Amino acid sequence: MNTVVKTTERQTGLSCPKCGCRDLRAYYTRAKINYILRKRICRHCNHEILTRERIEN
Numbered sequence: 529m530n531t532v533v534k535t536t537e538r539q540t541g542l543s544c545p546k547c548g549c550r551d552l553r554a555y556y557t558r559a560k561i562n563y564i565l566r567k568r569i570c571r572h573c574n575h576e577i578l579t580r581e582r583i584e585n
């Protein structure tokens with residue numbers, strides 16, 4: 529079960545949507561043309577979160 533988070537913000541305020549904890553580990557990072565794709569996993573409940581961070585110029 530994945531949660532897709534689309535954001536243009538920095539990820540400093542990101543927390544797990546399932547348990548609410550902020551202890552997320554990024555285990556996959558891929559730079560795209562317009563955004564950075566990251567997969568994060570919650571250390572507490574192992575919930576996976578997919579984030580797309582837009583690159584703003």
Ligand SMILES: [Zn+2]
Nearest residue numbers: 544547570573
């Ligand atoms: Zn969690």
